[in-house]
Amino acid sequence: xxxxxxxxxxxxxxxxxxxxxxLRLPFAPDSQVTPGQFYMLKVSGNIxxxxxxxxxxxxxxxxxxxxxxxxxxxRVGRGTTILEQLRPGDxxxxxxxxxxxxxxxxxxxxxxxxxxxxxxxxxxxxxAQELSNAGVQVTxxxxxxxxxxxxxxDEFSRWGTVEIATDDGSLGACGNxxxxxxxxxxNSHWSIAYACGPLPMLQRLEVLLGQDQRPVYVSLExxxxxxxxxxxxxxxxxxxxxPENRSSLVCTDGPVFRLGEVELDV
Amino acid sequence: MSNPLAVQLGSLSLQNPVMPAxxxxxxxxxxxxxxxxxxxxxxxxxxxxxxxxxxNPTPRVAETPAGMLNAIGLxxxxxxxxxxxxxxxxxxxxxxxxxxxxGASIADYIxxxxxxxxxxxxxxxxxxxxxxxxxxxxxxxxxxxxxxxxVTREVKAVSAVPVFVKLSPNVTDIVAIATAVEAAGADGxxxxxxxxxxxxxxxxxxxILGNIVGGLSGPAVKPVALxxxxxxxxxxxxxxxxxxxxxxxxxxxxxxxxGARAIAVGTANxxxxxxxxxxxxxxxxxxxxxxxxxxxxxxxxxxLA
Numbered sequence: 001x002x003x004x005x006x007x008x009x010x011x012x013x014x015x016x017x018x019x020x021x022x023l024r025l026p027f028a029p030d031s032q033v034t035p036g037q038f039y040m041l042k043v044s045g046n047i048x049x050x051x052x053x054x055x056x057x058x059x060x061x062x063x064x065x066x067x068x069x070x071x072x073x074x075r076v077g078r079g080t081t082i083l084e085q086l087r088p089g090d091x092x093x094x095x096x097x098x099x100x101x102x103x104x105x106x107x108x109x110x111x112x113x114x115x116x117x118x119x120x121x122x123x124x125x126x127x128a129q130e131l132s133n134a135g136v137q138v139t140x141x142x143x144x145x146x147x148x149x150x151x152x153x154d155e156f157s158r159w160g161t162v163e164i165a166t167d168d169g170s171l172g173a174c175g176n177x178x179x180x181x182x183x184x185x186x187n188s189h190w191s192i193a194y195a196c197g198p199l200p201m202l203q204r205l206e207v208l209l210g211q212d213q214r215p216v217y218v219s220l221e222x223x224x225x226x227x228x229x230x231x232x233x234x235x236x237x238x239x240x241x242x243p244e245n246r247s248s249l250v251c252t253d254g255p256v257f258r259l260g261e262v263e264l265d266v
Numbered sequence: 267m268s269n270p271l272a273v274q275l276g277s278l279s280l281q282n283p284v285m286p287a288x289x290x291x292x293x294x295x296x297x298x299x300x301x302x303x304x305x306x307x308x309x310x311x312x313x314x315x316x317x318x319x320x321x322n323p324t325p326r327v328a329e330t331p332a333g334m335l336n337a338i339g340l341x342x343x344x345x346x347x348x349x350x351x352x353x354x355x356x357x358x359x360x361x362x363x364x365x366x367x368x369g370a371s372i373a374d375y376i377x378x379x380x381x382x383x384x385x386x387x388x389x390x391x392x393x394x395x396x397x398x399x400x401x402x403x404x405x406x407x408x409x410x411x412x413x414x415x416x417v418t419r420e421v422k423a424v425s426a427v428p429v430f431v432k433l434s435p436n437v438t439d440i441v442a443i444a445t446a447v448e449a450a451g452a453d454g455x456x457x458x459x460x461x462x463x464x465x466x467x468x469x470x471x472x473x474i475l476g477n478i479v480g481g482l483s484g485p486a487v488k489p490v491a492l493x494x495x496x497x498x499x500x501x502x503x504x505x506x507x508x509x510x511x512x513x514x515x516x517x518x519x520x521x522x523x524x525g526a527r528a529i530a531v532g533t534a535n536x537x538x539x540x541x542x543x544x545x546x547x548x549x550x551x552x553x554x555x556x557x558x559x560x561x562x563x564x565x566x567x568x569x570l571a
Contacts (some may be wrong), residue, residue: 001299022502049513049537050332079329135333175312223325225334226536230292232341233327247320247341260469266325266476 002111003095014151025067033062035127036101036256040227042093043079055079060122072122111137117197132159143177146170178204208226216259236262278308278362287532288366293352308362318344323476328465333486337399337477357387368394383426396434396459398481408434411446418450428453445499456507458491485511486532499525515548525566
């Protein structure tokens with residue numbers, strides 16, 4: 001993990017509220033940037049410290065040749081509005097990569113199921129790319145509110161099969177992504193699954209896949225201040241608190257956990 | 267040539283007045299991966315309680331204008347793990363290590379003080395009677411001059427090292443508490459702890475913090491902290507570690523002019539993990555600009571008409 005001032009290369013809207021931000025790092029990261037890891041983005045710029053805290057954002061793509069980092073972000077408040085307004089050439093301080101990403105399958109020639117909801121989808125695109133390049137077959141189940149809010153669909157199609165669900169049925173199946181997942185529960189083709197999305201989606205996913213013997217990994221989100229384990233804000237209870245009632249931190253122990261490892265709550 | 271940043275904090279000699287504030291630096295290990303901790307003036311580690319403490323339910327932080335609320339709830343692995351595993355790696359740094367101690371009863375404080383102050387190389391204790399985020403202990407001891415004096419006296423009686431008492435701003439008269447703990451034998455004061463506050467999610471009609479209320483920190487509290495340091499400095503003769511919203515070298519000078527002999531940086535460590543070395547590097551040129559050869563010249567140097 002390193003802190004540096006990156007430069008905005010492009011910043012383009014994908015939907016009315018979701019945008020794609022690419023940055024060039026001034027030097028190579030000190031470690032591999034793996035899918036599921038995140039960076040802390042300093043939204044307050046170079047003058048003043050308001051909004052105060054950095055925003056933890058998962059990596060959507062990283063190109064080590066050009067040292068280009070991509071984030072796909074939804075505007076939800078002050079910090080993300082500032083990020084949305086960045087223009088090419090603008091500086092942005094970033095700190096990372098942080099946390100543990102998605103573990104890759106141990107065996108080659110496997111089939112991975114990726115399950116993403118809304119703004120939880122971007123880190124799965126990076127994962128789809130890396131898995132596909134490693135010879136893993138990818139099926140992505142993606143859920144959005146409506147057709148208008150669909151993003152990254154074409155890019156997922158490059159790396160595998162994609163199934164879509166929208167809450168209003170305007171594109172793909174009507175329902176949420178867990179409805180799509182129900183069709184794959186008894187499907188024996190996939191041998192590993194990865195999920196990222198809103199808490200209610202992950203909670204339902206845990207009901208559906210909690211007893212499945214195949215490995216399932218989920219990426220969690222929690223309010224945090226530092227991203228490196230110092231503030232202990234993003235704690236989560238372990239489902240099997242061994243040893244000595246230890247809790248886990250989303251920032252350093254996660255954000256990716258094996259399903260069943262920690263309790264899924266706010 | 268003498269070190270222009272050196273300060274004396276009671277019996278502790280600091281190479282510079284800059285240290286992390288308790289609770290914002292863990293036990294140092296996260297930041298030790300980023301830079302050499304031996305360049306700091308001192309290190310103040312997270313509050314330690316007798317038993318492991320789980321802390322409060324999440325969400326534990328909420329951003330507010332120019333600040334943040336936290337309700338961590340003193341999460342820590344407990345006295346045994348802290349003394350055996352977390353403190354020993356800090357001792358070889360050669361800078362004063364100050365351990366923040368907390369508890370739910372006077373017996374807790376005594377137990378932690380006794381054990382921690384015996385760990386070889388620990389320079390001082392910081393008595394936390396001001397945590398707003400735990401139901402028992404913490405602020406219950408810091409809101410009343412008599413109780414604050416009692417716990418100070420009891421801890422002083424068992425501590426092998428100097429005791430700094432960390433004061434809360436959530437009181438009617440901080441000067442009464444400061445003078446009471448000074449009379450009870452405190453070697454110094456740390457101020458301020460966080461200001462109690464809250465934030466509400468209007469769509470869910472719920473508090474954002476799992477604990478409902480939490481402590482406000484960051485630049486938003488700096489004017490309040492400065493005022494309290496200024497008031498307490500005029501009333502006591504023991505050294506003060508000033509803190510509350512410090513983010514840059516200029517802020518350090520403000521606190522020292524108000525009467526702080528050393529300062530602690532808290533929340534800013536979360537925003538910029540390299541903030542402490544940055545502030546330390548920025549101080550010498552700022553002193554030159556201000557025309558002083560030693561930072562000690564500025565302590566309490568506020569000019570009042």
